[in-house]
Amino acid sequence: MESGKIEKLLERYDEGKTSLAEENILREYFLNGEVPEHLRSYQLIFMFSAKQKNETMERSPWVRSAGTKRNWYSWTSIAAILIVALGVFFFNDSSRELNENDLGTISDEELALEKTKETLNMVSQFMNEGKADLVYLKEFNKTKNKIIQID
Template identity: 85%
Template structure:
């Protein structure tokens, strides 16, 4: 095929005005071995496109992302189950009957039980404040150091 016709087709190709038949003519021309030196860059381009056209994918990537969707729906279902469980099962434990309260009918016995309970709370509080003595010593030492500087 004459070089002038190929160059005109290349100009039209560069402008995007060629038909598919004309592009096939160009592709067939550039797949030959004997191409002029000034058109070698086009030969590389058409050889690459011919090679890409022959390639096929055997294992197509998973576009749908089914694992991601499954994970999202599983998470949503778990959240709903937990929320419904908290709402329905925890609500029944809030109802208290008068029989559930530990009532004592004898006033003196109730007073003794109250004193015992308050004494126990007081002992626990005193145990917690005993450790604060070390903290007071630490603060005194810190204040001395700060006043020296």
């Protein structure tokens, strides 16, 4: 077969645009004939694919069948349920419940007022930071309305 036609087919093969018939032509060319030196790498590719086509893989002993896998999943789900149940039963510690003594009450009214002001100021700062990001959302809605022409 002429070298020019094979090189055009190889270009299409490299781009992934060949049909199965064209690939069979290439395979036959590289497996059954004398190949020019600059195309030896393609010959190796087609020889390797032909060799791999005839090989079969034996079933590995550590691969389970579908029934065993399903059985394994059911046992792991039962084990997970048992672990969660035992965790809830044994680690449900009643000493962690809140007592009236643990509420962190402040007996001094002025100190309590100052702590409350500090807490509310901190919450206000976080709210204002979140509000600053809403300006971008407002601008986005204006632009969207112009595009959709809702205004």
